[in-house]
Amino acid sequence: MILKIRIFDKTIGYMSQEGPTLLFEYDADFLNGNIEISPFMLPKASGVHSFNDRKDDCFKGLPHFIADALPDNFGNMITNAAFAKIGRSADSITILERLSYLGKRAIGALEFEPVFTKSSNNNDILELRDLTNSIKSAIAGKPSEVEGVLISISSAAGGARAKAIIGYDKVNNIIVSGHKDIPDGFEHYLIKFDGLSENDPTGYSNIEYAYYLMAIDLGINMTESFLLTSQLSQHFITKRFDRVDGKKIHTQTLCSVIGSDFNKPQTSNYADYFNLANLFNLGYPVKLEMFRRMVFNVILANRDDHTKNFSFLIDEKGNWSLAPAYDITHAYNNTNPNAWTREHNLLINGKGTKITKEDLTAEASALLLKNKEMESIIKDAQKVANNFTTYAKKAKISAVHKNKIIEHLKEVQI
Incomplete structure (x- = not known):
């Protein structure tokens, strides 16, 4: 099988497999173009490239920028369900x-040809109740009960939580499939489902919404987000930043840009993230934004700050910019010594916990920010944290969750 990788109606290159080795070669025309799709991990050069040294769960022997398009846990589960319907086991899927199954549905702007299977382009109205029931079947390992529409709108989504790519009409509160063209009056959103498994208890969407409100008040750039109610649950919905006016914008995570495996905590630091502001000439306001995100994560106890939770955008001219923030929520476990969120995933001045103001400013030294501006951002974040109960009320967070978060915020005070 020869797989063609495309972006913005251009062919980036081709992939094939020889035995256990995946091979990639840039297209000759793309080599002469203005887009540098992987400037640090795979700069444009002729010849055949292989990645046998990156056969881990994150990169899977692929070029980093291509591996970034693959879904994570939940998306893989849905993809497996799709193949199970045609008699294929998960282990048999290459x-x-x-990638071929993703076709034109990947997050960002990468497209893969040939497409493994054709999907319908209808825009039937979807009911949240039906989607949640189908997700429960997928989680329970019952692929025959997983609806085809869920497969088409969930198999491309990243992250561990159950989610779907939708088109949403806010005025009439109507949901349709969002993986292809959507009707007039609809916009592209991503919905995260709440409380569908024991590992994802009810109330996480409310917490994420409160954190969204706090981030916005701190001046962090995020796309519009809100809660949708279905039966007894509320689900977090956020506007996609890789779809604007029907056009695709490419997005690439920090994990892909610098080749830092998000499954290996504390192998990278915030300085790695900040350095890209200089390398991409992103400007002083963007540097302040990056610092603001680090401060927020520390003071608001978000330790799920791994390399897939920071992204950049690439336009059709090859210009890089900072993507809006996403997946900002309470993520802190101080009881389990092996917990993913016991410490920050990205190191701060060589530390993952007990962060001080001095650590924050030292980690940001490459940004060359003014001391007064850094101090102001830290104070503003502290004010937001001290006002958490107000945000908890707006987001209707349960008393149990609210009290636990308040306790954690006290523990991480700087």
Whole structure:
């Protein structure tokens, strides 16, 4: 199988497999173009490239920028359900087939040809109740009960939580499939479902919404987000930043840009993130924004700050910019010594916990920010944290969750 990788109606290159080795070669025309899709991990050069040294769960022997398009846990579960319907086991699906199955539905602007299977382009109205029931079947390992529409709108989504790519009409409160063209009056959103498994208890969407409100008040750039109610649950919905006026914008995570495996905590630091502001000439306001995000994560106890939770955008001219913030929420476990969120995933001045103001400013030294501006951002974040109960009330967070978060915010005071 030869897989063609495309972006913005241009062919980036081609992939094939020889035995256990995946091979990639840039297209000759793309080599002469203005887009540098992987400037640090795979700069444009002729010849065949292989990645046998990156056969881990994160990169899977693929070029980093291509591996970034693959879904994570939940999306893989949905993809497996799709193949199970045609008699294929999860172990039998090759990486190239998984990419081919994504076709034109990947997050960002990458497209893969040939497409493994055709999907309908209808825009039937979807009911949240039906989607949640189908997700429960997928989680329970019952692929035959997973609806085809869920497969088409969930198999491309990243992250561990159950989610779907939708088109949403806010005025009439109507949801349709969002993986292709959507009708007039609809916009592209991503919905995260709440409380569908024991590992994802009810109330996480409310917490994420409160954190969204706090981030906005601190001046962090995020796309519009809100809660949708279905039966007894509320689900977090956020506007996609890789779809604007029907056009695709490419997005690439920090994980892909610098080749830092998000499954390996504390192998990178915030300085790695900040350095890209200089390398991409992103400007002083963007540097302040990056610092603001680090401060927020520390003071508001978000330790799920791994390399897939920071992204950049690439436009059709090859210009790089900072993507809006996303997946900002309470993520802190101080009881389990092996917990993913016991310490920050990205190191801060060589530390993952007990962060001080001095650590924050030292980590940001490459940004060359003014001391007064850094001090102001830290104070503003502290004010937001001290006012958490107000945000908890707006987001209707349960008393149990609210009290636990308040306790954690006290523990991480700087």
